[in-house]
Amino acid sequence: MSSAVCVFCGSQNGFAPAYATAAQKLGAGLAQSGWPLVYGGGSVGLMGLVARDVLANQGNVIGVITQVLMAEEVGLAEATELIVTETMQERKALMIARAAAFVILPGGFGTLDELFEILALKQLGYLAKPIILINLKGFYDPLLKLLEHIATQGFLYPKHLELFQSVASVEEALEELTRVLGTF
Secondary structure, three states, rough: OOOOEEEOOOOOOOOOOOHHHHHHHHHHHHHHOOOOOEEOOOOOHHHHHHHHHHOOOOOEEEEEEEEHHHEEEEEEEOOOOEEEEEOOOHHHHHHHHHEEEEEEOOOOOOHHHHHHHHHHHOOOOOOOOOEEHHHHHOOOOOHHHHHHHHHHHOOOHHHHHHOOOEEOOOHHHOOOHHHHOOOO
């Protein structure tokens, strides 16, 4: 199993400064714990902040980006390894394969797409890796409420709400990663 931690997050910073601060703390914490980062390869938004802070703390960064996004998001040239794929499906498959665990920060459609793909894979038994949702400042409260509603309506078993762990801070996420992955 790979030892990298895959981080899914926004290609924008969002409005609250706490999102950028959390991305930077997560990057530093990953590097200081010895876990390589695998992520979407962009140099912008929260994803760029996470990656740059991993590098600033002498960590390794594996970026996976499509050719189309390479031009649009400007791939992070200083990444330890930058893989360019043809499709989004290839991109996600490589990130998932390289990850030992997943951490999700705030983000938009792409982040939600990635989150729901790994949740569906885990629900169906194709994935057994830890998924940690950082519910920073209650960002994911509406989503968590929706998932509970889906379960109460009979479209998810209650046990499926346990496929991931929701934490309130980067520090809690790093503690959980240490518990499930150990340190180097």
